[in-house]
Amino acid sequence: MHKDGIIVPKRVQDGLRTDFIGKEIHHFTEVTSTNDIAKELAAEGAEEGTIVIAETQTQGRGRFGRRWASPKRGIWFSTILRPEVSPKDALKLTLMTAVVVARVIKRTLRLDVQIKWPNDVLIKGKKVCGILTEMNTTGKVVNSVIIGVGINANLDIDSFPEDLRDSTTSLKKELNEEVARERFLRILLEELEHYYKTFTRREFHPILEEWKSFADFLGSPVEIVSYDEKITGLAIGVDQSGALLIKTQKGIMRRVMSGDVTLQK
Ligand code: BTN
Numbered sequence: 141m142h143k144d145g146i147i148v149p150k151r152v153q154d155g156l157r158t159d160f161i162g163k164e165i166h167h168f169t170e171v172t173s174t175n176d177i178a179k180e181l182a183a184e185g186a187e188e189g190t191i192v193i194a195e196t197q198t199q200g201r202g203r204f205g206r207r208w209a210s211p212k213r214g215i216w217f218s219t220i221l222r223p224e225v226s227p228k229d230a231l232k233l234t235l236m237t238a239v240v241v242a243r244v245i246k247r248t249l250r251l252d253v254q255i256k257w258p259n260d261v262l263i264k265g266k267k268v269c270g271i272l273t274e275m276n277t278t279g280k281v282v283n284s285v286i287i288g289v290g291i292n293a294n295l296d297i298d299s300f301p302e303d304l305r306d307s308t309t310s311l312k313k314e315l316n317e318e319v320a321r322e323r324f325l326r327i328l329l330e331e332l333e334h335y336y337k338t339f340t341r342r343e344f345h346p347i348l349e350e351w352k353s354f355a356d357f358l359g360s361p362v363e364i365v366s367y368d369e370k371i372t373g374l375a376i377g378v379d380q381s382g383a384l385l386i387k388t389q390k391g392i393m394r395r396v397m398s399g400d401v402t403l404q405k
Pocket residue numbers: 172173174175197199200201202203204206208210215216217218260269270271272288289290291
């Protein structure tokens with residue numbers, strides 16, 4: 141029996157303490173991908189902070205074109221941002237969003253969370269949230285950034301595709317009860333705005349420090365697949381642009397901007 145109904149935008153906005161994020165929320169029962177809808181709205185001139193949320197996605201997308209399972213009772217949403225930054229700063233926004241999600245899970249639900257570079261949020265090593273950042277640019281000008289966030293909120297992981305069950309968890313599974321999704325989302329939007337304002341003041345350092353506090357894989361051996369290349373070594377840290385620093389077995393330092401990290405035993 142599920143207590144959880146649908147997300148009602150008005151109930152999210154009731155008491156929402158933000159200046160622009162979540163002032164406009166478009167809610168759908170089903171979409172292909174909230175990132176796609178957000179992209180269309182951004183192209184039509186939607187205000188910064190507009191949110192697109194859906195109960196289910198038929199073509200939910202993950203990083204590297206992977207499928208993102210998006211059944212009912214998750215939190216699948218995209219935020220339209222219009223920061224005055226260069227395209228390479230998108231990675232920072234992704235890291236910032238991972239910090240926001242990790243922090244809200246930790247603070248409001250008292251669960252122990254970790255972040256795997258760049259933006260997977262994990263509980264006991266299992267993925268509970270993924271973030272997909274997509275940009276619209278003209279040359280080096282960023283017109284809009286869409287930050288898509290997928291949180292396995294009240295999902296029954298037992299009903300998940302078998303190949304994902306071992307590596308995935310949900311807030312409901314970890315808490316043994318359902319999360320009040322509207323309240324959770326309200327807090328998330330408030331924190332998102334707070335961190336985004338810090339980011340736009342060019343104060344990325346404190347965000348990065350907080351990101352590192354969740355990144356317990358730092359100092360461990362990892363394997364990373366980046367642009368068809370496999371790099372193995374020790375994850376040493378993350379630099380000011382959000383790039384992952386790896387020290388290879390030969391002692392060479394590598395700086396990685398994109399890729400998929402696996403922890404080595
Ligand atoms: C990943 O970990 O690979 C990123 C997953 C991002 C999923 C979210 S759900 C909302 C938004 N819409 C999508 O199609 N993807 C993102």
